[in-house]
Amino acid sequence: MSIVLCRIDDRLIHGQVVIGWGRPLGINLIILVDDQVAASDWEQELYRMAVDPGIEVRFVSVAEAASHLQEWQTNGKRGLVLTGDLESMAALHAAQPDIIHRINLGGIHHRPGRRERLPYVYLTDQELRRLATLETEGAVITAQDVPTTPPVALRNLG
Numbered sequence: 001m002s003i004v005l006c007r008i009d010d011r012l013i014h015g016q017v018v019i020g021w022g023r024p025l026g027i028n029l030i031i032l033v034d035d036q037v038a039a040s041d042w043e044q045e046l047y048r049m050a051v052d053p054g055i056e057v058r059f060v061s062v063a064e065a066a067s068h069l070q071e072w073q074t075n076g077k078r079g080l081v082l083t084g085d086l087e088s089m090a091a092l093h094a095a096q097p098d099i100i101h102r103i104n105l106g107g108i109h110h111r112p113g114r115r116e117r118l119p120y121v122y123l124t125d126q127e128l129r130r131l132a133t134l135e136t137e138g139a140v141i142t143a144q145d146v147p148t149t150p151p152v153a154l155r156n157l158g
Contacts, residue, residue, distance in 0.1 A: 003031075003072055003079040003099060006092070009106035010084045012037070013047040013057070016107070017082065020146040022055065029077040030057045033065040033092065034084055062088050066095035073099050086127055090134055097138050104151075105131075105143040117157040120145045128158060 004025050009017060012032055021027065030051060037043045038061045051057050056077070060068070065081070069092065072079050081100065083089045086108075093100040105121050108114075114122035121143045123131070131141050131154055142151035 002074070003069070003081055005079075005104060006081045006089065006100050006102060007104040007106045008083050008086055008089050008108060010109055011107050012082060012084050013050050015050065016146060017080070018051055018055070021080065022052075024147050025080070026078045027080045028055055029072070029075075029079040030055060031065060031072060031079055031081045032057065032059050033062055033081060033088055034059070035061045038064070062091050066092055069096040069099045086130060090130065093134055093137070093139055101138065102140045102142075103134070105141065106145060118143055118145075118152060121157065123157065128154075 004027070005021060007017070007021070012034065013030065017030075022030070032047060037047065038059045044059045047059070048057055081092065083092070089100065089103055093103070108121045108123060110116070110122045113124045114127070117123050117128070135141055135154055141154040143154075143157060144151040
């Protein structure tokens with residue numbers, strides 16, 4: 001099949017991703033893109049415990065993901081690309097804008113300097129501008145916590 005969801009969620013793999021998104025979309029491959037997690041067997045094992053054994057999980061660095069996106073797009077699996085931060089997803093979009101085209105903002109939580117845009121999305125003004133730049137580069141960006149709620153367009157987060 002193809003990559004069916006590209007999501008930014010700072011909690012990475014958790015129930016909302018696996019159950020809330022994975023089941024309705026028929027996901028059978030999760031590609032967790034995070035340099036730190038890709039280098040840590042211990043963290044990988046923790047995340048793997050949250051995933052049904054029938055779902056393949058790959059832990060890759062940003063550079064590795066960028067070089068394999070085309071393969072994952074055509075490997076016959078329904079894939080979810082998951083990053084914990086905006087810059088990682090932006091790098092993937094820059095590498096393969098035709099694949100990393102629709103970006104879902106999921107759980108992006110409070111940190112100093114961020115303000116609430118939605119109950120599950122907190123962004124700094126700089127992050128909001130970075131997302132707007134991605135849209136001018138061709139990405140379609142929406143916020144949506146679970147597939148049963150309506151997506152919120154980026155322009156409505158400002």
